Amino acid sequence: MMKTTTHISFCLLVLLIACNNNSSRQEKLPAPSSTLPEYTxxxxxxxxxxxxxxxxxxxxxxxxxxxxxxxxxxxxxxxxIHFPIQTGMQWTNADVQAGKVNKLATAVSSEAFTKYYHDIFHDAVRRIIPQATSDELHEIDKNINEDYYISLRQAVDKNSRMYEVYEQYPEPNGTADSFFGFIFGRVQGKYKVLAYYGKWPVKTQ
Known part of the structure; x- marks a missing residue:
């Protein structure tokens, strides 16, 4: 009877040790991740x-x-201002093909800027621009296929976005509307005015 009791006790001891070892092994296993790593x-x-x-x-x-x-x-x-600033009226691809565009003739250099200052920053510009809101600012499509914008883009930094502010307003006599616009682009890290256009040319070709 003593041998039987001893044998049973020994078996229970072996079983208890085995259970403890299994429990320790389970505690050392890392918990499974419930989510995949975030993809950036x-x-x-x-x-x-x-x-x-x-x-x-x-x-x-x-x-x-x-x-x-x-x-x-x-x-x-x-x-x-990024000089020379283009002041020609917005031309079309058809104008270019017809030979009606002289980009150099309508560009204003830094030396000539004071001469044409009041033709660019006239009364309407000085009245309207300070009050312009973000609704009047537009990003120019980088894939636009118009020579006017393509020519201006040549002066800006690589991957720079270009923006345009366009304003329409009644003329003093009230019989017709007039308009003007400015084009901005990033040049050497800073945004500059690349061009001005209006209903009437600043310079004659």
């Missing part, structure tokens, strides 16, 4: 960040540009 689309995120940064850069510049136009300071406004 770095190209998309980089593009989004660049776009956001470009937009913020432009809006900051445009706000400062509005303040300069309001004070009507030639010196301050000059710092926002």
């Amino acid at each position: 689309d770095t190209l998309t995120r980089a593009a989004d960040t660049t776009g956001t940064s470009d937009e913020q850069n432009f809006l900051t510049t445009f706000t400062a540009f509005q303040a300069a136009v309001k004070t009507n300071s030639v010196h301050d406004i000059t710092s926002f």
